[in-house]
Amino acid sequence: MSFGQGGPSWGPGGTQTPDWAALADESAARNRRKKWLLIGGGVLATAVVGAIVATAVVSTSNHSSPGTGKNASELPAPTDLPSSTAEPEPSFSSVAPPPPPDPKDYISDVKKDRAPITVDAFFPGKKLTMGDRGYIKGATQQTKSCATTTKGALGSVLVNNGCDQVVRATYSRDGIAVTVGLAVFETQAQAKRAAEQAGGSIAPLSGAGVPAFCPPGSVCRRTANSYGRYAYFAITGYTSGKNVTTADKDAYATGDDLTNFTFRQIRHRGELQASAAATAPVG
Template identity: 45%
Template sequence: MSFSQGDPFGRGGAGGSGGSGGSTPDWAALAEESERKRASKRRWLMIGGGALATVAVAGIVAVAVVSENGDPEDKPSQSLPTPEDLPSSPPQPEPTFEKELPPAPPQDYLKNPEKDKAPLDTGTLFPDTTITVNGREYTREAVDSTKKCTASAQGDLGPVLEKNDCREMFRATFVRDGLAFTLGIAVFDSEKDASAVKSGYEPNVESLSGGDVPTYCRTVVCRTTVNSLGRYGLFTISGHTDGKPAGDDDEPAKQVAVDGSNYGYSRLIDRGERQAAADASAG
Protein backbone atom coordinates (compact mmCIF):
# COMPACT_ATOMS: atom_id res chain seq x y z
CA MET A 1 0.00 0.00 0.00
CA SER A 2 1.31 3.37 -1.07
CA PHE A 3 0.40 7.01 -0.28
CA SER A 4 1.21 10.18 -2.08
CA GLN A 5 3.57 12.40 -0.11
CA GLY A 6 1.15 15.30 -0.38
CA ASP A 7 -1.57 13.78 1.74
CA PRO A 8 -0.94 11.50 4.61
CA PHE A 9 -4.54 10.23 4.27
CA GLY A 10 -4.07 9.21 0.58
CA ARG A 11 -6.00 12.06 -0.87
CA GLY A 12 -5.15 13.82 -4.14
CA GLY A 13 -2.98 16.89 -4.50
CA ALA A 14 -3.93 20.44 -4.04
CA GLY A 15 -5.39 20.66 -7.52
CA GLY A 16 -8.44 18.36 -6.94
CA SER A 17 -10.58 16.87 -4.11
CA GLY A 18 -10.55 13.27 -5.20
CA GLY A 19 -10.86 13.38 -8.89
CA SER A 20 -9.99 10.65 -11.29
CA GLY A 21 -6.37 11.67 -11.25
CA GLY A 22 -5.74 10.65 -7.45
CA SER A 23 -5.48 7.14 -5.94
CA THR A 24 -8.31 5.65 -3.80
CA PRO A 25 -7.43 4.60 -0.12
CA ASP A 26 -7.46 0.91 0.74
CA TRP A 27 -10.03 1.07 3.52
CA ALA A 28 -9.78 -2.61 4.36
CA ALA A 29 -6.08 -2.31 4.89
CA LEU A 30 -6.56 0.76 7.03
CA ALA A 31 -9.12 -1.02 9.18
CA GLU A 32 -6.82 -3.99 9.58
CA GLU A 33 -3.93 -1.76 10.61
CA SER A 34 -6.11 0.14 13.05
CA GLU A 35 -7.30 -3.09 14.63
CA ARG A 36 -3.73 -4.33 14.89
CA LYS A 37 -2.71 -1.17 16.78
CA ARG A 38 -5.70 -1.35 19.12
CA ALA A 39 -4.91 -4.99 19.92
CA SER A 40 -1.32 -4.09 20.63
CA LYS A 41 -2.39 -1.26 22.95
CA ARG A 42 -4.79 -3.57 24.83
CA ARG A 43 -1.96 -6.09 25.30
CA TRP A 44 0.32 -3.46 26.88
CA LEU A 45 -2.47 -2.23 29.11
CA MET A 46 -3.08 -5.76 30.32
CA ILE A 47 0.63 -6.25 30.94
CA GLY A 48 0.78 -2.92 32.81
CA GLY A 49 -2.31 -3.73 34.83
CA GLY A 50 -0.82 -7.07 35.77
CA ALA A 51 2.36 -5.35 36.97
CA LEU A 52 0.35 -2.94 39.09
CA ALA A 53 -1.61 -5.81 40.59
CA THR A 54 1.64 -7.58 41.45
CA VAL A 55 2.99 -4.48 43.14
CA ALA A 56 -0.21 -4.11 45.12
CA VAL A 57 -0.01 -7.70 46.33
CA ALA A 58 3.61 -7.25 47.27
CA GLY A 59 2.71 -4.11 49.18
CA ILE A 60 0.01 -5.92 51.11
CA VAL A 61 2.45 -8.67 52.02
CA ALA A 62 5.04 -6.13 53.10
CA VAL A 63 2.53 -4.32 55.33
CA ALA A 64 1.52 -7.60 56.89
CA VAL A 65 5.14 -8.48 57.63
CA VAL A 66 5.83 -5.10 59.24
CA SER A 67 2.70 -5.37 61.33
CA GLU A 68 3.87 -8.69 62.81
CA ASN A 69 7.59 -7.94 63.07
CA GLY A 70 7.77 -4.19 63.42
CA ASP A 71 9.73 -2.18 65.96
CA PRO A 72 8.98 -2.71 69.64
CA GLU A 73 7.54 0.79 69.76
CA ASP A 74 4.72 -0.31 67.43
CA LYS A 75 3.77 -3.22 69.66
CA PRO A 76 1.28 -2.96 72.49
CA SER A 77 2.95 -2.42 75.88
CA GLN A 78 3.20 -5.52 78.01
CA SER A 79 2.09 -5.15 81.66
CA LEU A 80 3.55 -7.18 84.53
CA PRO A 81 1.53 -10.22 85.51
CA THR A 82 -0.87 -9.73 88.38
CA PRO A 83 -0.65 -11.98 91.46
CA GLU A 84 -3.66 -13.86 90.10
CA ASP A 85 -1.71 -14.64 86.89
CA LEU A 86 1.28 -16.08 88.74
CA PRO A 87 1.40 -19.81 89.40
CA SER A 88 0.55 -20.65 92.97
CA SER A 89 3.45 -21.90 95.10
CA PRO A 90 3.17 -25.25 96.77
CA PRO A 91 1.81 -25.09 100.31
CA GLN A 92 4.47 -24.55 102.94
CA PRO A 93 4.36 -25.97 106.45
CA GLU A 94 3.23 -23.52 109.08
CA PRO A 95 6.08 -22.49 111.42
CA THR A 96 5.83 -23.66 114.97
CA PHE A 97 7.36 -21.87 117.90
CA GLU A 98 6.27 -24.28 120.55
CA LYS A 99 9.81 -25.50 121.19
CA GLU A 100 11.73 -22.59 119.68
CA LEU A 101 10.67 -19.60 121.75
CA PRO A 102 13.42 -18.39 124.05
CA PRO A 103 12.72 -18.95 127.73
CA ALA A 104 11.29 -16.12 129.77
CA PRO A 105 13.80 -13.81 131.50
CA PRO A 106 15.02 -15.29 134.79
CA GLN A 107 13.80 -12.20 136.65
CA ASP A 108 10.23 -13.20 135.79
CA TYR A 109 10.70 -16.21 138.08
CA LEU A 110 12.85 -14.59 140.74
CA LYS A 111 10.28 -11.90 141.49
CA ASN A 112 7.18 -14.10 141.53
CA PRO A 113 6.70 -16.69 144.32
CA GLU A 114 4.01 -18.38 142.23
CA LYS A 115 6.57 -19.18 139.53
CA ASP A 116 9.70 -19.50 141.69
CA LYS A 117 8.99 -23.06 142.82
CA ALA A 118 12.41 -24.73 142.50
CA PRO A 119 13.92 -26.22 145.67
CA LEU A 120 15.47 -23.49 147.79
CA ASP A 121 18.19 -24.47 150.24
CA THR A 122 21.93 -24.17 150.79
CA GLY A 123 22.52 -27.06 148.39
CA THR A 124 20.83 -25.29 145.44
CA LEU A 125 22.19 -21.83 146.27
CA PHE A 126 25.75 -22.84 147.17
CA PRO A 127 26.34 -26.18 145.43
CA ASP A 128 30.11 -25.97 144.84
CA THR A 129 32.91 -26.42 147.36
CA THR A 130 35.26 -24.48 145.07
CA ILE A 131 34.25 -21.46 143.00
CA THR A 132 36.07 -19.11 140.63
CA VAL A 133 35.03 -15.47 140.38
CA ASN A 134 36.79 -13.25 137.83
CA GLY A 135 39.73 -15.66 137.77
CA ARG A 136 40.05 -15.84 141.56
CA GLU A 137 39.48 -19.19 143.26
CA TYR A 138 37.69 -19.53 146.60
CA THR A 139 36.98 -22.50 148.86
CA ARG A 140 33.65 -22.92 150.63
CA GLU A 141 34.13 -23.40 154.40
CA ALA A 142 30.64 -23.11 155.93
CA VAL A 143 26.91 -22.91 155.07
CA ASP A 144 23.87 -22.02 157.16
CA SER A 145 20.17 -21.18 156.87
CA THR A 146 17.49 -19.84 159.19
CA LYS A 147 13.91 -18.69 159.05
CA LYS A 148 14.62 -16.14 161.76
CA CYS A 149 16.44 -13.62 159.56
CA THR A 150 17.37 -11.32 162.45
CA ALA A 151 19.47 -14.13 163.95
CA SER A 152 21.91 -13.88 161.05
CA ALA A 153 22.15 -10.10 161.09
CA GLN A 154 24.17 -7.66 163.15
CA GLY A 155 23.99 -3.94 163.65
CA ASP A 156 20.88 -2.26 162.29
CA LEU A 157 20.22 -4.76 159.49
CA GLY A 158 17.97 -6.91 161.67
CA PRO A 159 15.18 -4.34 162.09
CA VAL A 160 15.21 -3.60 158.33
CA LEU A 161 14.82 -7.30 157.54
CA GLU A 162 12.00 -7.68 160.06
CA LYS A 163 10.14 -4.62 158.83
CA ASN A 164 10.03 -6.01 155.28
CA ASP A 165 9.02 -9.54 156.32
CA CYS A 166 12.20 -11.49 155.55
CA ARG A 167 11.18 -15.14 155.25
CA GLU A 168 14.52 -16.93 155.32
CA MET A 169 18.24 -16.24 155.25
CA PHE A 170 20.87 -18.49 153.62
CA ARG A 171 24.58 -17.93 154.28
CA ALA A 172 27.87 -19.34 152.97
CA THR A 173 31.48 -18.42 153.75
CA PHE A 174 34.32 -18.69 151.22
CA VAL A 175 38.03 -18.09 151.80
CA ARG A 176 41.08 -17.22 149.71
CA ASP A 177 44.61 -16.22 150.79
CA GLY A 178 43.66 -15.16 154.33
CA LEU A 179 40.61 -13.20 153.17
CA ALA A 180 37.05 -14.46 153.62
CA PHE A 181 33.58 -13.32 152.67
CA THR A 182 30.20 -14.37 153.98
CA LEU A 183 27.36 -14.14 151.47
CA GLY A 184 23.82 -13.84 152.80
CA ILE A 185 20.79 -14.34 150.53
CA ALA A 186 17.51 -13.23 152.12
CA VAL A 187 14.10 -14.29 150.74
CA PHE A 188 11.07 -11.97 150.70
CA ASP A 189 7.48 -12.21 149.51
CA SER A 190 7.90 -9.68 146.71
CA GLU A 191 10.35 -7.69 144.64
CA LYS A 192 9.05 -4.57 146.36
CA ASP A 193 10.09 -5.85 149.80
CA ALA A 194 13.58 -6.79 148.61
CA SER A 195 14.04 -3.37 146.98
CA ALA A 196 12.93 -1.66 150.19
CA VAL A 197 15.59 -3.52 152.19
CA LYS A 198 18.24 -2.48 149.67
CA SER A 199 17.12 1.15 149.92
CA GLY A 200 16.97 1.13 153.74
CA TYR A 201 20.08 -0.97 154.20
CA GLU A 202 22.06 -0.77 157.43
CA PRO A 203 25.14 -3.03 157.94
CA ASN A 204 25.14 -5.94 158.01
CA VAL A 205 24.87 -9.70 157.66
CA GLU A 206 26.73 -11.54 160.39
CA SER A 207 29.91 -13.31 159.28
CA LEU A 208 29.75 -17.10 159.39
CA SER A 209 32.71 -19.05 160.68
CA GLY A 210 33.52 -22.70 160.05
CA GLY A 211 36.20 -25.00 158.67
CA ASP A 212 39.43 -23.08 158.31
CA VAL A 213 37.72 -19.74 158.90
CA PRO A 214 37.60 -18.54 162.52
CA THR A 215 35.21 -15.92 163.78
CA TYR A 216 36.00 -12.72 161.90
CA CYS A 217 34.58 -9.26 161.20
CA ARG A 218 32.82 -8.98 164.58
CA THR A 219 34.81 -6.33 166.37
CA VAL A 220 36.87 -4.75 163.55
CA VAL A 221 36.09 -2.76 160.43
CA CYS A 222 35.21 -4.90 157.39
CA ARG A 223 33.92 -4.31 153.88
CA THR A 224 30.24 -4.83 153.02
CA THR A 225 27.93 -4.81 149.98
CA VAL A 226 24.17 -4.91 149.42
CA ASN A 227 22.06 -5.66 146.34
CA SER A 228 18.67 -7.11 145.36
CA LEU A 229 17.33 -9.21 142.50
CA GLY A 230 13.69 -10.15 142.19
CA ARG A 231 12.40 -11.05 145.65
CA TYR A 232 15.90 -11.72 146.99
CA GLY A 233 18.28 -9.50 148.94
CA LEU A 234 22.05 -10.07 148.77
CA PHE A 235 24.54 -9.04 151.47
CA THR A 236 28.28 -9.66 151.86
CA ILE A 237 30.82 -8.94 154.55
CA SER A 238 34.53 -9.53 153.94
CA GLY A 239 37.77 -9.15 155.86
CA HIS A 240 40.96 -10.77 157.05
CA THR A 241 40.74 -14.08 158.87
CA ASP A 242 43.57 -13.05 161.22
CA GLY A 243 41.48 -10.23 162.67
CA LYS A 244 43.22 -7.40 160.84
CA PRO A 245 40.86 -4.48 160.07
CA ALA A 246 39.85 -3.89 156.43
CA GLY A 247 39.86 -0.12 156.14
CA ASP A 248 38.87 2.15 153.26
CA ASP A 249 42.22 1.65 151.52
CA ASP A 250 42.09 -2.16 151.74
CA GLU A 251 41.54 -2.93 148.07
CA PRO A 252 41.96 -6.73 148.40
CA ALA A 253 39.20 -6.87 151.03
CA LYS A 254 36.95 -4.68 148.86
CA GLN A 255 37.53 -6.98 145.90
CA VAL A 256 36.63 -10.06 147.94
CA ALA A 257 33.35 -8.41 149.03
CA VAL A 258 32.47 -7.58 145.42
CA ASP A 259 33.37 -11.11 144.28
CA GLY A 260 31.00 -12.48 146.90
CA SER A 261 28.16 -10.24 145.72
CA ASN A 262 28.78 -11.17 142.07
CA TYR A 263 28.76 -14.85 142.97
CA GLY A 264 25.43 -14.54 144.75
CA TYR A 265 23.92 -12.62 141.85
CA SER A 266 25.07 -15.27 139.37
CA ARG A 267 23.59 -18.05 141.53
CA LEU A 268 20.17 -16.37 141.48
CA ILE A 269 20.33 -15.77 137.73
CA ASP A 270 21.17 -19.45 137.29
CA ARG A 271 18.17 -20.36 139.43
CA GLY A 272 15.82 -18.27 137.30
CA GLU A 273 17.27 -19.49 134.01
CA ARG A 274 16.90 -23.15 135.01
CA GLN A 275 13.24 -22.70 135.86
CA ALA A 276 12.57 -20.74 132.67
CA ALA A 277 14.29 -23.38 130.54
CA ALA A 278 12.36 -26.19 132.26
CA ASP A 279 9.04 -24.47 131.58
CA ALA A 280 10.00 -23.79 127.96
CA SER A 281 10.86 -27.48 127.44
CA ALA A 282 7.66 -28.64 129.09
CA GLY A 283 5.50 -26.18 127.14
Protein backbone atom coordinates in the same frame (compact mmCIF):
# COMPACT_ATOMS: atom_id res chain seq x y z
CA MET B 1 -24.46 -37.75 10.96
CA SER B 2 -22.46 -37.48 14.20
CA PHE B 3 -23.87 -36.39 17.59
CA GLY B 4 -20.45 -35.47 19.01
CA GLN B 5 -18.28 -37.13 21.63
CA GLY B 6 -20.05 -39.77 23.60
CA GLY B 7 -23.12 -39.82 21.31
CA PRO B 8 -24.17 -42.65 18.89
CA SER B 9 -22.61 -42.82 15.43
CA TRP B 10 -24.89 -43.44 12.49
CA GLY B 11 -23.87 -45.16 9.34
CA PRO B 12 -23.91 -43.66 5.79
CA GLY B 13 -27.08 -43.12 3.82
CA GLY B 14 -29.19 -41.74 6.60
CA THR B 15 -30.81 -45.04 7.34
CA GLN B 16 -30.60 -44.25 11.04
CA THR B 17 -28.85 -47.55 11.55
CA PRO B 18 -25.96 -47.40 14.08
CA ASP B 19 -22.50 -47.98 12.74
CA TRP B 20 -21.70 -50.82 15.09
CA ALA B 21 -18.06 -51.03 13.98
CA ALA B 22 -17.41 -47.39 14.72
CA LEU B 23 -19.13 -47.70 18.08
CA ALA B 24 -16.96 -50.67 18.96
CA ASP B 25 -13.80 -48.76 18.01
CA GLU B 26 -14.84 -45.79 20.17
CA SER B 27 -15.64 -48.06 23.14
CA ALA B 28 -12.25 -49.76 22.86
CA ALA B 29 -10.52 -46.40 22.72
CA ARG B 30 -12.33 -45.20 25.87
CA ASN B 31 -11.38 -48.36 27.74
CA ARG B 32 -7.74 -47.93 26.79
CA ARG B 33 -7.77 -44.33 28.10
CA LYS B 34 -9.29 -45.41 31.43
CA LYS B 35 -6.73 -48.19 31.75
CA TRP B 36 -3.82 -45.81 31.26
CA LEU B 37 -5.32 -43.32 33.68
CA LEU B 38 -5.62 -46.03 36.35
CA ILE B 39 -2.03 -47.18 35.76
CA GLY B 40 -0.73 -43.59 35.97
CA GLY B 41 -2.64 -42.92 39.19
CA GLY B 42 -1.28 -46.08 40.77
CA VAL B 43 2.29 -45.17 39.90
CA LEU B 44 1.82 -41.70 41.36
CA ALA B 45 0.31 -43.07 44.59
CA THR B 46 3.17 -45.55 44.93
CA ALA B 47 5.69 -42.74 44.51
CA VAL B 48 3.99 -40.64 47.23
CA VAL B 49 3.89 -43.56 49.70
CA GLY B 50 7.54 -44.27 49.01
CA ALA B 51 8.50 -40.68 49.69
CA ILE B 52 6.62 -40.73 53.04
CA VAL B 53 8.31 -43.99 54.07
CA ALA B 54 11.71 -42.62 53.10
CA THR B 55 11.08 -39.45 55.16
CA ALA B 56 10.05 -41.53 58.19
CA VAL B 57 13.21 -43.65 57.87
CA VAL B 58 15.40 -40.55 57.69
CA SER B 59 13.67 -39.01 60.74
CA THR B 60 14.08 -42.25 62.72
CA SER B 61 17.72 -42.44 61.75
CA ASN B 62 18.31 -38.86 62.96
CA HIS B 63 16.81 -39.65 66.41
CA SER B 64 18.46 -43.04 66.92
CA SER B 65 21.97 -42.10 65.82
CA PRO B 66 23.40 -39.23 67.94
CA GLY B 67 26.06 -37.28 66.13
CA THR B 68 24.61 -37.78 62.62
CA GLY B 69 21.97 -35.79 60.81
CA LYS B 70 20.29 -32.98 62.76
CA ASN B 71 21.26 -32.28 66.36
CA ALA B 72 18.58 -32.46 69.04
CA SER B 73 18.74 -28.68 69.34
CA GLU B 74 17.85 -28.34 65.65
CA LEU B 75 14.68 -30.42 65.95
CA PRO B 76 11.39 -28.53 66.25
CA ALA B 77 10.42 -27.94 69.85
CA PRO B 78 7.14 -29.47 71.02
CA THR B 79 4.39 -26.90 71.23
CA ASP B 80 2.06 -28.68 73.63
CA LEU B 81 4.24 -28.40 76.79
CA PRO B 82 3.29 -25.93 79.53
CA SER B 83 5.34 -22.73 79.54
CA SER B 84 5.89 -22.88 83.33
CA THR B 85 5.44 -25.30 86.19
CA ALA B 86 3.31 -24.20 89.12
CA GLU B 87 5.01 -24.86 92.47
CA PRO B 88 3.50 -24.61 95.96
CA GLU B 89 4.26 -21.34 97.70
CA PRO B 90 5.30 -21.21 101.39
CA SER B 91 2.64 -20.10 103.79
CA PHE B 92 3.21 -18.35 107.10
CA SER B 93 1.00 -18.03 110.11
CA SER B 94 -0.29 -14.52 110.72
CA VAL B 95 -0.24 -15.16 114.48
CA ALA B 96 3.05 -14.20 116.13
CA PRO B 97 4.49 -16.76 118.55
CA PRO B 98 4.41 -15.78 122.22
CA PRO B 99 7.61 -14.22 123.57
CA PRO B 100 9.88 -16.49 125.61
CA PRO B 101 9.40 -16.33 129.38
CA ASP B 102 11.43 -13.70 131.21
CA PRO B 103 13.74 -15.48 133.69
CA LYS B 104 13.42 -12.62 136.15
CA ASP B 105 9.67 -13.22 136.37
CA TYR B 106 10.42 -16.61 137.93
CA ILE B 107 12.54 -15.26 140.77
CA SER B 108 10.46 -12.15 141.47
CA ASP B 109 7.35 -13.71 142.99
CA VAL B 110 6.91 -16.68 145.30
CA LYS B 111 3.97 -17.93 143.18
CA LYS B 112 6.31 -18.60 140.24
CA ASP B 113 9.58 -19.26 142.05
CA ARG B 114 8.83 -22.85 143.07
CA ALA B 115 12.31 -24.42 142.98
CA PRO B 116 13.67 -25.66 146.34
CA ILE B 117 15.68 -23.19 148.42
CA THR B 118 18.76 -24.85 149.91
CA VAL B 119 22.37 -23.97 150.66
CA ASP B 120 23.61 -26.10 147.77
CA ALA B 121 21.10 -24.51 145.37
CA PHE B 122 22.90 -21.19 145.76
CA PHE B 123 26.35 -22.15 147.08
CA PRO B 124 27.20 -25.59 145.65
CA GLY B 125 30.45 -27.52 145.98
CA LYS B 126 33.43 -27.04 148.28
CA LYS B 127 35.37 -24.53 146.21
CA LEU B 128 34.62 -21.51 144.05
CA THR B 129 36.71 -20.18 141.16
CA MET B 130 36.26 -16.69 139.76
CA GLY B 131 38.69 -15.94 136.98
CA ASP B 132 42.15 -16.91 138.25
CA ARG B 133 41.10 -16.70 141.91
CA GLY B 134 40.03 -19.73 143.91
CA TYR B 135 38.08 -19.72 147.18
CA ILE B 136 37.49 -22.39 149.82
CA LYS B 137 33.95 -22.69 151.15
CA GLY B 138 33.71 -22.63 154.94
CA ALA B 139 30.67 -22.78 157.18
CA THR B 140 27.10 -22.52 155.88
CA GLN B 141 23.71 -21.97 157.51
CA GLN B 142 20.02 -21.83 156.58
CA THR B 143 17.46 -20.46 159.03
CA LYS B 144 14.03 -18.88 159.19
CA SER B 145 15.12 -16.73 162.10
CA CYS B 146 16.24 -13.87 159.89
CA ALA B 147 17.22 -11.41 162.64
CA THR B 148 19.73 -13.80 164.25
CA THR B 149 21.89 -13.72 161.14
CA THR B 150 22.54 -9.99 161.34
CA LYS B 151 24.44 -7.25 163.18
CA GLY B 152 23.00 -3.88 164.08
CA ALA B 153 19.82 -2.59 162.42
CA LEU B 154 19.68 -5.08 159.58
CA GLY B 155 17.74 -7.60 161.66
CA SER B 156 14.72 -5.31 162.11
CA VAL B 157 14.87 -4.26 158.44
CA LEU B 158 14.58 -7.88 157.33
CA VAL B 159 11.77 -8.67 159.72
CA ASN B 160 9.78 -5.52 158.92
CA ASN B 161 9.90 -6.29 155.20
CA GLY B 162 8.67 -9.85 155.64
CA CYS B 163 11.88 -11.89 155.45
CA ASP B 164 11.08 -15.58 155.10
CA GLN B 165 14.54 -17.10 155.64
CA VAL B 166 18.26 -16.44 155.29
CA VAL B 167 20.95 -18.66 153.72
CA ARG B 168 24.57 -17.86 154.67
CA ALA B 169 27.88 -19.14 153.30
CA THR B 170 31.49 -18.12 154.01
CA TYR B 171 34.47 -18.26 151.59
CA SER B 172 38.12 -17.45 152.23
CA ARG B 173 41.38 -16.88 150.36
CA ASP B 174 44.80 -15.63 151.46
CA GLY B 175 43.67 -14.40 154.90
CA ILE B 176 40.54 -12.66 153.59
CA ALA B 177 37.06 -14.01 154.41
CA VAL B 178 33.61 -13.12 153.09
CA THR B 179 30.20 -14.14 154.42
CA VAL B 180 27.25 -13.76 152.06
CA GLY B 181 23.73 -13.71 153.51
CA LEU B 182 20.85 -14.36 151.07
CA ALA B 183 17.53 -13.13 152.47
CA VAL B 184 14.36 -14.51 150.83
CA PHE B 185 11.10 -12.55 150.50
CA GLU B 186 7.75 -13.19 148.86
CA THR B 187 8.00 -10.32 146.36
CA GLN B 188 10.59 -8.29 144.51
CA ALA B 189 9.34 -5.07 146.11
CA GLN B 190 10.04 -6.40 149.62
CA ALA B 191 13.57 -7.46 148.74
CA LYS B 192 14.33 -4.13 147.10
CA ARG B 193 13.14 -2.17 150.15
CA ALA B 194 15.23 -4.33 152.47
CA ALA B 195 18.37 -3.66 150.44
CA GLU B 196 17.67 0.08 150.27
CA GLN B 197 16.93 0.35 154.00
CA ALA B 198 19.83 -1.83 155.08
CA GLY B 199 21.69 -0.67 158.17
CA GLY B 200 24.22 -2.72 160.13
CA SER B 201 25.35 -5.85 158.26
CA ILE B 202 25.04 -9.58 157.86
CA ALA B 203 26.88 -11.33 160.69
CA PRO B 204 30.18 -13.05 159.76
CA LEU B 205 29.96 -16.85 159.91
CA SER B 206 33.17 -18.60 160.96
CA GLY B 207 34.04 -22.30 161.23
CA ALA B 208 34.85 -25.16 158.86
CA GLY B 209 38.43 -23.93 158.48
CA VAL B 210 37.72 -20.21 158.58
CA PRO B 211 38.67 -18.41 161.84
CA ALA B 212 36.57 -15.63 163.30
CA PHE B 213 36.84 -12.32 161.47
CA CYS B 214 35.37 -8.83 161.69
CA PRO B 215 35.14 -8.78 165.50
CA PRO B 216 33.33 -5.89 167.20
CA GLY B 217 35.20 -2.61 166.74
CA SER B 218 36.98 -3.66 163.53
CA VAL B 219 36.38 -2.08 160.14
CA CYS B 220 35.06 -4.40 157.44
CA ARG B 221 33.50 -3.83 154.05
CA ARG B 222 29.69 -4.21 153.87
CA THR B 223 27.45 -4.37 150.78
CA ALA B 224 23.72 -4.77 150.13
CA ASN B 225 21.99 -5.63 146.84
CA SER B 226 18.79 -7.23 145.58
CA TYR B 227 17.58 -9.12 142.51
CA GLY B 228 14.12 -10.53 142.13
CA ARG B 229 12.69 -11.51 145.50
CA TYR B 230 16.18 -11.97 147.00
CA ALA B 231 18.26 -9.44 148.92
CA TYR B 232 21.89 -10.38 149.45
CA PHE B 233 24.34 -8.88 151.87
CA ALA B 234 28.10 -9.43 152.24
CA ILE B 235 30.72 -8.62 154.86
CA THR B 236 34.43 -8.83 153.98
CA GLY B 237 37.34 -8.70 156.44
CA TYR B 238 40.78 -10.00 157.33
CA THR B 239 41.02 -13.11 159.48
CA SER B 240 43.92 -11.38 161.23
CA GLY B 241 41.57 -8.65 162.48
CA LYS B 242 43.18 -5.94 160.38
CA ASN B 243 40.89 -3.16 159.26
CA VAL B 244 39.83 -2.96 155.63
CA THR B 245 40.55 0.31 153.86
CA THR B 246 39.57 1.60 150.42
CA ALA B 247 43.13 0.91 149.29
CA ASP B 248 42.81 -2.84 149.96
CA LYS B 249 42.25 -4.02 146.38
CA ASP B 250 42.42 -7.69 147.34
CA ALA B 251 39.70 -7.34 149.96
CA TYR B 252 37.46 -5.45 147.53
CA ALA B 253 38.09 -7.99 144.75
CA THR B 254 37.22 -10.86 147.13
CA GLY B 255 33.98 -9.22 148.20
CA ASP B 256 33.05 -8.39 144.58
CA ASP B 257 33.71 -11.97 143.46
CA LEU B 258 31.34 -13.39 146.03
CA THR B 259 28.54 -10.87 145.44
CA ASN B 260 28.83 -11.34 141.66
CA PHE B 261 28.68 -15.09 142.12
CA THR B 262 25.56 -14.79 144.29
CA PHE B 263 23.86 -12.60 141.69
CA ARG B 264 24.64 -15.14 138.94
CA GLN B 265 23.21 -17.96 141.03
CA ILE B 266 19.94 -16.10 141.55
CA ARG B 267 19.71 -15.27 137.85
CA HIS B 268 20.53 -18.86 136.87
CA ARG B 269 17.70 -20.03 139.11
CA GLY B 270 15.31 -17.88 137.07
CA GLU B 271 16.73 -19.12 133.76
CA LEU B 272 16.24 -22.76 134.72
CA GLN B 273 12.62 -22.24 135.71
CA ALA B 274 11.82 -20.12 132.63
CA SER B 275 13.35 -22.77 130.37
CA ALA B 276 11.32 -25.50 132.03
CA ALA B 277 8.13 -23.47 131.56
CA ALA B 278 8.88 -22.82 127.87
CA THR B 279 9.37 -26.53 127.09
CA ALA B 280 6.52 -27.84 129.24
CA PRO B 281 3.69 -29.53 127.26
CA VAL B 282 0.54 -27.45 126.84
CA GLY B 283 -2.74 -28.77 128.21
